[in-house]
Amino acid sequence: MAKRKSLFDLYKMRDAGEQIAWLTAYDFPTAQFAEAAGLDMLLVGDSLGMCIYGYNGTVPVTMDQCIVHSEAVRRGAPNLFVVGDMPFLSYQTSDADAVLNAGRFLKEADVDAIKLEGGVRVASRIKAITEAGIVVIGHIGLTPQSSGQLGGHKAQGRTADAAKLVVEDALAVEKAGARLLLVEAVPPEVTAYIKSVLGIPVLSIGAGPCDGQLLIVSDMIGEFQAFTPKFVKKYANVAEVSINAMAEYVKDVKARSFPAEEHFYKMIAGEEDKFLKLMKN
């Protein structure tokens, strides 16, 4: 029987120089595909607000939505390292709220770790959650929940002063007890520096080479239509495949060529005559 990937396994991969492959997933079938494809980690990102629910951003996403989707992902990928993403206002209010909500992910969805956005400003939250025995992944650089303050979904750390702030966030996250760090949308020079000064594995989404990479599944399979960030590589065009399939279906239904003989259930032999007689009486 396959064994679930652990934090220890991820550290071993980093130490052996093996890249960690990480993807978001929001539902059961995608999680099954991810496990079959050989992913190491899955993030049930609050990006589900945009990718699944069609919101403009991640701010409206609730804890209950994150839990339901994390449960589905865990059922689909029993052996991957699954990470629950703390949605807006699930940890900003207090250390106590942060611990309770992080704990929900473990108790209700059996995730392996939680991720939260921010560096210096959330250090006490990371410390409190870690002290409760929960594995925390920090997320710095572009942090979508505070994109309003950052002036939109923009790359971070592009000037020397801004890069220094990103490094300070990285150091604060590690010092507070996070066991992995995700860096989003910063230049590779800044990520390389962070990697050189941190002891924990550093993963990247749009932040250049690192100990591993994360992409949003809806972007990389070509499903999410609103926009595609610069750092995304599209590996498929699921939107095109789905639209073409649906258009074919519409054509078949209108032309009465679906359903065809092979899609019908057959009556048990001899039952058709009996049925017709029965209906006459």
Ligand code: KIV
């Ligand atoms: O919600 C998410 O998918 C994320 C990634 C953008 C890192 O947090």
